Amino acid sequence: MTEPLNVEQAAAMLRNADNILILCHKNPDGDTIGCGSALYYALASLGKTAAVLCSDPIPRRLSYTRPRLFRGEFEPGLVVAVDVAGTQLFGDSGLMPSYSRRVDLCIDHHAGNNGYAQYTLLNPEAAAAAELLWEVIEAMGVQLDSQMADCLYTGLATDTGCFRFANTKAKTHRVAARLMEAGARVEELNTLLFATKTRGQMEAERIARSHLEYALDGRCALIWLDRDEIEASQADPSDLEELAALPIGIEGVKIGLTFRQQPGGSWRVSIRTANGVDAVAVARRLGGGGHLRASGCELLGTLDNAKSAVLAEAKAVLDQSGEEA
Ligand SMILES: [Mn+2]
Structure with missing residues (x-):
C-alpha cells in the first residue's frame, strides 16, 4: 500500500x-x-x-x-x-x-x-x-x-x-x-x-491512411500499421503516437482505433473517443487503461483477432452509452 x-x-x-x-x-x-x-x-x-x-x-x-x-x-x-x-x-x-x-x-x-x-x-x-x-x-x-x-x-x-x-x-x-x-x-x-512532422511520420501516416476502415455502422474508424510497414516508413516509435489522432478526427466517428504491431509481434492499440464515450471502458477488459478519452492496450495474436476483440468492446461501450451512428 x-x-x-x-x-x-x-x-x-x-x-x-x-x-x-x-x-x-x-x-x-x-x-x-x-x-x-x-x-x-x-x-x-x-x-x-x-x-x-x-x-x-x-x-x-x-x-x-x-x-x-x-x-x-x-x-x-x-x-x-x-x-x-x-x-x-x-x-x-x-x-x-x-x-x-x-x-x-x-x-x-x-x-x-x-x-x-x-x-x-x-x-x-x-x-x-x-x-x-x-x-x-x-x-x-x-x-x-x-x-x-x-x-x-x-x-x-x-x-x-x-x-x-x-x-x-x-x-x-x-x-x-x-x-x-x-x-x-x-x-x-x-x-x-x-505543426512539424518528420518525413518518417508523414510516410507512416500515408500508409496508415491507406488502411482506413469503418466499423460498427460508421461509429468506429480504424487504421493500422504492421511491422514491415513501420520499418519501411523509417518513423521513430515516438513519431507513431500521433497517428492515433487520425481516426477519431473523422466526422461522426465516436471511437478511433489505431493498431501498431510491436517488434515482438503483438498489437498495440490506441483508443480515442468522442465526448461522452469512455475510452477506459473499451480498454479495461483487454488489460489496458488510460484516460477518459484516450486509452490503450496491447494484444497478442493476429491483426484480425486483435480487431475483433477491440471492436467487441467498442460495440458494448457504444451500445451502453446510446451512441447512434
Ligand atoms: Mn501525462
Whole structure:
C-alpha cells in the first residue's frame, strides 16, 4: 500500500533528499520527459545531484529538454517516478529493473495509478503530470528558469493536445501563463511539437491512411500499421503516437482505433473517443487503461483477432452509452 502525500509533503521529501534518481515511463512522451527534465533542473538548481533514467531513448523531437541521463554514477538516495501509472510502464531495458522495483515517490495524474511507490502524490484532476509538478517545484522554493519552463510547458502542451483536450482546465492555462512568464518558448515549442512532422511520420501516416476502415455502422474508424510497414516508413516509435489522432478526427466517428504491431509481434492499440464515450471502458477488459478519452492496450495474436476483440468492446461501450451512428 502506498501512502498518499500532498504537494508540500512531496516538495519537502525532495528538498531533504540528495542523489535523486528520476524515472520516466517507456515509450516516453512529452509529459514524462518534460517532467523528468524539469525536476532534474529544479533539483540541480538547489545544488543537488540528480539524473533521469528511461528505458527508451529520449525522442529526437524532445532533445531540447537535455536532462542529465543516469549511467549508474551514484547510489540513489531517493527514487522518484514522474507520470508513471504502474510498474509495467517502466520497461525493462538497461539499468531500469534495478530501480523500478523500489520507487520511493511517485508524482502522477493517472486515476488508475496502482500505488506501486512507497509514497504517492496523485492528482487525477491535473491535465498533465507537469501541471502537478509545477506546484511541487514552486513549493520547493525553486526559481523557475526558462529551461524548466520549456520542459514543464512541453508536458502541459503535449498531454492536452496543445490545450484542446477535455482535460484542459482554467488552471492548466494559469500554469501555462506562469510558464510563459518564466520564459517558456511557447510559439517555437508549439510549432515543433504540433505543426512539424518528420518525413518518417508523414510516410507512416500515408500508409496508415491507406488502411482506413469503418466499423460498427460508421461509429468506429480504424487504421493500422504492421511491422514491415513501420520499418519501411523509417518513423521513430515516438513519431507513431500521433497517428492515433487520425481516426477519431473523422466526422461522426465516436471511437478511433489505431493498431501498431510491436517488434515482438503483438498489437498495440490506441483508443480515442468522442465526448461522452469512455475510452477506459473499451480498454479495461483487454488489460489496458488510460484516460477518459484516450486509452490503450496491447494484444497478442493476429491483426484480425486483435480487431475483433477491440471492436467487441467498442460495440458494448457504444451500445451502453446510446451512441447512434
Ligand atoms: Mn501525462
